[in-house]
Amino acid sequence: MAINLVHRRPLLLFVLFLVVGIWSPVESKYIAYNTTQRIVPDKLNVHLVAHSHDDVGWLKTVDQYYVGSNNSIQVGFDALYFSRIDYQDREKRKDLKSLEVVWQGSKTLGSSADIFTGIFPKNYEPPPGDFYFEVNDVSPVIQDDVLLFDYNVEERVNDFVAAAIAQANVTRTNHIMFTMGTDFKYQYATSWFRQLDKFIHYVNKDGRVNALYSTPSIYTDAKYAANESWPLKTDDFFPYADNPNAYWTGYFTSRPALKGYVRTMSAYYLAARQLEFLKGRNSSGPTTDSLADSLALVQHHDAVTGTEKQHVANDYAKRLSIGYAEAEKLVESSLACLTSSNSKSGSCNPETKFKQQKAAALNCPLLNISYCPPSELDLSTGKSLVVLVYNSLGWKREDVIRIPVCIFIMLLILVLSDIAFIIILIFLLV
Ligand SMILES: *[C@@H]1O[C@H](CO)[C@@H](O)[C@H](O)[C@H]1NC(C)=O
Numbered sequence: 001m002a003i004n005l006v007h008r009r010p011l012l013l014f015v016l017f018l019v020v021g022i023w024s025p026v027e028s029k030y031i032a033y034n035t036t037q038r039i040v041p042d043k044l045n046v047h048l049v050a051h052s053h054d055d056v057g058w059l060k061t062v063d064q065y066y067v068g069s070n071n072s073i074q075v076g077f078d079a080l081y082f083s084r085i086d087y088q089d090r091e092k093r094k095d096l097k098s099l100e101v102v103w104q105g106s107k108t109l110g111s112s113a114d115i116f117t118g119i120f121p122k123n124y125e126p127p128p129g130d131f132y133f134e135v136n137d138v139s140p141v142i143q144d145d146v147l148l149f150d151y152n153v154e155e156r157v158n159d160f161v162a163a164a165i166a167q168a169n170v171t172r173t174n175h176i177m178f179t180m181g182t183d184f185k186y187q188y189a190t191s192w193f194r195q196l197d198k199f200i201h202y203v204n205k206d207g208r209v210n211a212l213y214s215t216p217s218i219y220t221d222a223k224y225a226a227n228e229s230w231p232l233k234t235d236d237f238f239p240y241a242d243n244p245n246a247y248w249t250g251y252f253t254s255r256p257a258l259k260g261y262v263r264t265m266s267a268y269y270l271a272a273r274q275l276e277f278l279k280g281r282n283s284s285g286p287t288t289d290s291l292a293d294s295l296a297l298v299q300h301h302d303a304v305t306g307t308e309k310q311h312v313a314n315d316y317a318k319r320l321s322i323g324y325a326e327a328e329k330l331v332e333s334s335l336a337c338l339t340s341s342n343s344k345s346g347s348c349n350p351e352t353k354f355k356q357q358k359a360a361a362l363n364c365p366l367l368n369i370s371y372c373p374p375s376e377l378d379l380s381t382g383k384s385l386v387v388l389v390y391n392s393l394g395w396k397r398e399d400v401i402r403i404p405v406c407i408f409i410m411l412l413i414l415v416l417s418d419i420a421f422i423i424i425l426i427f428l429l430v
């Protein structure tokens, strides 16, 4: 009996399907959304700019940014668009339609540094009115299947047009930009583009405004072509508060230990790279690359600023310390090379006496807590301590060098000559 039922069901469904298929009064059909729309001069043009949030590794890799390589990419700007402006300034600019300006940012550089600058009316997200389309977002998608109860094309088109008119109300010219995205969006890009396609298709069928796929370049060209005269902005945009009593100042001071570590490591990297060059790069030996990578990474706006979570901050510090450990080996062998008496020939043997003794002052990453085992050895037996100081700058320098020692507290004021490095022998009084 059960077996018979299972066999019968598909047949029944097939018959039902045929009946519905043939007799259904409303046909749903394949819709090719028309998204080819360009600018229409006499309409309000809504430039849809799909975006997520890109950081350092955009046009160049993180490494290429850091070392300034791959300059096939022309870095020049015709315009600048951003969101982070003081909330009171933003409100005032909305009233005066002065969110878009010519920014005269530099008195020194004068007009060559002038740039067309657009401040977004809200933030860098879609306009108000439920236009978020990540898979788990709650904004209603456009349902254009008339057979479904959720059919909502007119409603969604009205939402879009209302958002456009509201934004046009605070914007000069008949061009506005909808920034369709925000942080971490487009993880499944289809979920956004599906809706953007539908909006463009149905909004343009409606005809009250003109919606198009655009880019900041297309938008900028349109603004330029409009012959508008723009308000002038001088000075900068700081300080920045995004709400009453909510000033964005913490990132100048947060996580001072990490900030200090980044500075120290940057200086060390610079010196290590010089020494790497002077010794000659050894592809199978230690390099400064790992330190360079971690320093590049920590330039991220949520890294050195200190705005990241604790475990992320720990990770940045860990990466720096791994990079340092490798660079340190290189520094050690390079200095050994450069100071060994028979290093003129270019062939260098780091296995020198110097190596065995170690360059104590250079290898004390924990000087911040006055901890340096090599310099804190018991020297009362008549041994001497050799301190090698390398000046990575191209000019003379006067500095206080602080080294923890076993018995004696020493303050050495070193006047460094303009030769690249010097060796100072300190004879300890016994
Ligand atoms: C798509 O829209 C453009 C611009 O409105 C129009 O010129 C073109 O004919 C449309 N294409 C189709 C297939 O409807």
Ligand SMILES: *[C@@H]1O[C@H](CO)[C@@H](O)[C@H](O)[C@H]1NC(C)=O
Binding pocket: 059, 060, 070, 072, 073
């Ligand atoms: C430099 O950047 C261009 C443009 O992004 C890319 O095509 C090229 O492969 C890059 N070159 C290197 C060496 O990475």
Ligand SMILES: *[C@@H]1O[C@H](CO)[C@@H](O)[C@H](O)[C@H]1NC(C)=O
Binding pocket: 094, 095, 165, 166, 169, 170
């Ligand atoms: C346009 O802006 C003015 C203030 O500048 C405001 O009073 C008005 O409600 C706005 N209109 C729309 C449709 O947003």
Ligand SMILES: *[C@@H]1O[C@H](CO)[C@@H](O)[C@H](O)[C@H]1NC(C)=O
Binding pocket: 225, 226, 227
């Ligand atoms: C802007 O000015 C140019 C040259 O005067 C003119 O050809 C063009 O039509 C103007 N554009 C608009 C949108 O008024």
Ligand SMILES: *[C@@H]1O[C@H](CO)[C@@H](O)[C@H](O)[C@H]1NC(C)=O
Binding pocket: 282, 283, 284, 285, 286
């Ligand atoms: C390069 O480094 C490796 C590993 O430290 C070492 O064995 C090798 O001798 C070095 N080669 C040169 C040319 O310095």
Ligand SMILES: *[C@@H]1O[C@H](CO)[C@@H](O)[C@H](O)[C@H]1NC(C)=O
Binding pocket: 257, 261, 365, 366, 368, 369
């Ligand atoms: C000293 O510096 C190291 C990194 O080199 C860091 O881990 C440690 O927290 C610092 N100590 C203090 C007391 O700041």
